[in-house]
Amino acid sequence: MIRMNDFTSEPDELRREELVAIEHVLRSGWFILGNEVRQFERTWAKFCSTKFCAGVGNGMEAIELGLRALDIGPGDEVITTSMTAIATVLAIIHAGASPVLADINLATALLDFASVERCLTPRTKAVLLVHLYGQVREMERWITFCKDKKIHLLEDCAQAHGAVWNRQHAGAFGTWGAFSFYPTKNLGAKGDAGALITNSEKIAERVKTLRNCGTVKRYEHSEAGLNSRLDELQAAILSTRINWLERFNWRRQDIARKYLAKIDNARIELLSPPNAEQSHVYHLFVVRCAERDRLAHFLEEQGIETLIHYPVPAHRQGCCQNLRCDPHGLPSAESHANQCLSLPCHPQLHDDDVAKVIATINQFE
Numbered sequence: 001m002i003r004m005n006d007f008t009s010e011p012d013e014l015r016r017e018e019l020v021a022i023e024h025v026l027r028s029g030w031f032i033l034g035n036e037v038r039q040f041e042r043t044w045a046k047f048c049s050t051k052f053c054a055g056v057g058n059g060m061e062a063i064e065l066g067l068r069a070l071d072i073g074p075g076d077e078v079i080t081t082s083m084t085a086i087a088t089v090l091a092i093i094h095a096g097a098s099p100v101l102a103d104i105n106l107a108t109a110l111l112d113f114a115s116v117e118r119c120l121t122p123r124t125k126a127v128l129l130v131h132l133y134g135q136v137r138e139m140e141r142w143i144t145f146c147k148d149k150k151i152h153l154l155e156d157c158a159q160a161h162g163a164v165w166n167r168q169h170a171g172a173f174g175t176w177g178a179f180s181f182y183p184t185k186n187l188g189a190k191g192d193a194g195a196l197i198t199n200s201e202k203i204a205e206r207v208k209t210l211r212n213c214g215t216v217k218r219y220e221h222s223e224a225g226l227n228s229r230l231d232e233l234q235a236a237i238l239s240t241r242i243n244w245l246e247r248f249n250w251r252r253q254d255i256a257r258k259y260l261a262k263i264d265n266a267r268i269e270l271l272s273p274p275n276a277e278q279s280h281v282y283h284l285f286v287v288r289c290a291e292r293d294r295l296a297h298f299l300e301e302q303g304i305e306t307l308i309h310y311p312v313p314a315h316r317q318g319c320c321q322n323l324r325c326d327p328h329g330l331p332s333a334e335s336h337a338n339q340c341l342s343l344p345c346h347p348q349l350h351d352d353d354v355a356k357v358i359a360t361i362n363q364f365e
Contacts, residue, residue, distance in 0.1 A: 002304045002344050002353045005184050009348040014244055018190075021236040031232045033212065040235040041195070043242055047162075048169040048177070050197040052204035055230030056211045059158045059180025062194040063091035063128070065228060066176045069206040070152060072097050072125045079119045080128040080156075081111045082313040082325070082333045087180075088130055088156050089314045089323070097125070101315050101325045106332045107272040109286070109340070110137060113145065115326045126152035131160035131170050133309075134186065134252075134283035135274055139165045139173045146174070154178075159283035161186040162249045165276070171197045181238055186252070186283050187245050193234040248347035252282040255345050255354050259285055262358045267291065267365075269339075284309055285345035287361075292341050295364055302360045306341050313337045 025036060037055050045053035056062050072078065073096035080088055082101040092099040103115035109132050116127060127146055146153035153174035157163075160170035161179065171177020179185075181193035196207050209216050214225030260273055269288040274280035286309065289295045296306045313333045314320050343357055 002349070002357065003346075004305050004307050004342065004344050005346050006348050007183070011244075014241070017240045017243075018237050021240045022233060025232045025236050028232070033229055034232050036232040036235040036239065037230050040230070040239045043239055044179075044195055045197055047242060047245075048171050048197050050169075050172050050177075051199045052201060053195055053197045054204050054207040054211065055235060056194045056196060056207070057226075057228035057230065058087075058192040059156075059178055059182065059194040060087035060091045060094075061211075061226060061228040062178035062180070062196045063088065063154075063156060064095045065207045065210050065226065066154065066178055066196050066198075066203070067092065067095035067097060067126075068210055069203045070126070070175065072152075075123065076125040077121060077123040077324075078126045078128050078154075079116050079124060081130050081132070082315045082330050083109055083310065083336055084130045084132060084156070084314060085158065085310065086314060086317060086319075087158075088128065089317075089320060092128070098123075099314075099320070099323050100124070101320075101323055101330065101333075103326050103328070103330045104332045104336060106336060108135065108137060109133065109271060109336055110135065112332065113141065115328070115330075116145075118326050118328060119324075120149065124149070124151055126154050126175075128154045128156055129174070130156040130158075131163060133271075133286055134159045134163055134281040136160055136163045136165040136170045136279045137274070139168070143173060158182075158185065160281060161283075162245050163281045164278040172199070175200070176203055181234070186249060186281055187238065187241055189234040189241075190237055191234060193230050193238065194228075195230065249281045251347040251349075252285075252345055253277055253280070255349055256280070256282045256285050258354050259343065259345075259358065263287070263361055265362050265364055267295075268361060282345050284342045286340050286342050288336065288339040289341060290339060292339050295361075296341055298364055299357075299360060302356075304344065304357055304360060306343060308340060309342050310340075311337055
């Protein structure tokens with residue numbers, strides 16, 4: 001079976017490095033908010049070319065804490081996409097603000113400018129971009145848009161570790177960028193983990209206060225925070241895996257180049273390729289097919305695993321039924337959700353596996 005992810009085939013060298021890092025933490029006797037977290041925060045901020053990083057429990061809480069650090073909450077609106085993992089939308093809700101869901105551009109599955117503009121009201125405080133599937137596009141336009149509207153540009157980078165647009169990393173364009181390090185991510189931990197990056201010391205310090213139950217001084221709680229602390233074990237593993245991120249991203253891009261060049265089936269629609277190779281790190285390689293379910297079954301019969309990201313857009317979820325959406329509706333998000341299919345594109349995929357995926361898709365009738 002050609003799997004969507006195959007952690008068992010990761011390099012032995014990487015596994016040995018991770019075990020050394022884990023043993024170092026175990027022998028240190030310090031497991032929460034210690035040297036490993038501080039070291040990872042410095043390393044990740046430097047990698048992303050930002051001044052500050054705050055390690056937190058997971059990507060969803062990175063967004064929530066980032067919103068709370070900006071005092072975005074009850075009475076405020078945050079515009080984002082319906083085509084995303086539900087955590088993006090739930091984080092806004094948990095911060096006390098109101099998500100407003102805009103439509104996507106069918107060519108990229110990213111937020112559509114015209115739809116976002118239709119969603120604006122005097123209550124709008126921010127646009128939360130989702131760099132879906134690992135792609136970063138048109139950032140100058142988004143920066144100008146949010147500056148002109150006097151609202152925050154925020155980035156959900158959960159799928160875009162290492163993506164670069166005009167020499168600038170995902171997460172460094174707006175007020176802050178939030179990352180998930182869920183195990184399947186391009187930079188993944190061995191459990192839940194997350195971080196927020198920013199060039200604002202004030203935001204970083206407030207997030208660090210909020211993540212630790214709202215405390216600056218032990219046993220003194222200035223505000224009602226969360227228990228959302230990146231632990232030492234995950235931080236140590238992430239610090240090790242950062243050294244492999246660029247070569248793993250390069251392999252994902254190499255696989256994607258082959259797919260883009262050789263998938264040739266009139267029934268299969270490819271998303272628009274990136275303008276610059278480094279602007280897409282292919283956390284997922286997604287195609288569209290009007291007979292998506294039949295295609296997925298066909299590939300499974302040939303030993304190729306696929307997944308759907310995401311079959312139910314946020315505005316169709318039971319917990320989001322009452323959210324405000326683009327007044328023109330979200331037809332592109334619904335169409336994409338009905339047709340999208342993710343193909344294997346992980347760094348351990350062999351060239352023979354890539355060739356088999358291509359050949360099998362091209363045989364689909």
